[in-house]
Amino acid sequence: MNWDTNLNGIPCGSQVKRTVQTKDGVKQYDEFQRDDVILATKCGKVIKSYWIPDEKRFAGLANGEQPIAWVSWPRHPGITNPESAPPHP
Numbered sequence: 001m002n003w004d005t006n007l008n009g010i011p012c013g014s015q016v017k018r019t020v021q022t023k024d025g026v027k028q029y030d031e032f033q034r035d036d037v038i039l040a041t042k043c044g045k046v047i048k049s050y051w052i053p054d055e056k057r058f059a060g061l062a063n064g065e066q067p068i069a070w071v072s073w074p075r076h077p078g079i080t081n082p083e084s085a086p087p088h089p
Helices: none
Strands: 014-022 025-033 037-040 046-049 069-072
Touching: none
Parallel strands: none
Antiparallel strands: 014 025, 037 046, 037 069
16 A cells, blocks of 8 residues: 555546436436545544545545545455446445
C-alpha cells in the first residue's frame, strides 16, 4: 500500500445507471455510487471514508478539512467491473 498525496486524484464516486423492474415496466435511473477510500488526517488518524457530494466533503472530516494522503479501499478480487458491484448500503 502506497499513500498518495495528490489530493486531486482521490476517487470521489460516480453516477451509474440502475435498472429496476416495476409494476409499470422497466425503469432506469442514475444513482451516485461512492468510492470508499482510506484517508490519513493531519491529526494522525487513518479512517475509512467516502465523498459526500451534497456537502462537498469527505465523511469523517469537517467542512474545509482536507486529508494529507489517501489510498483506494481495496475491491474484491472477483469484481473486475466496479459498476457491476452491488451498491453501497
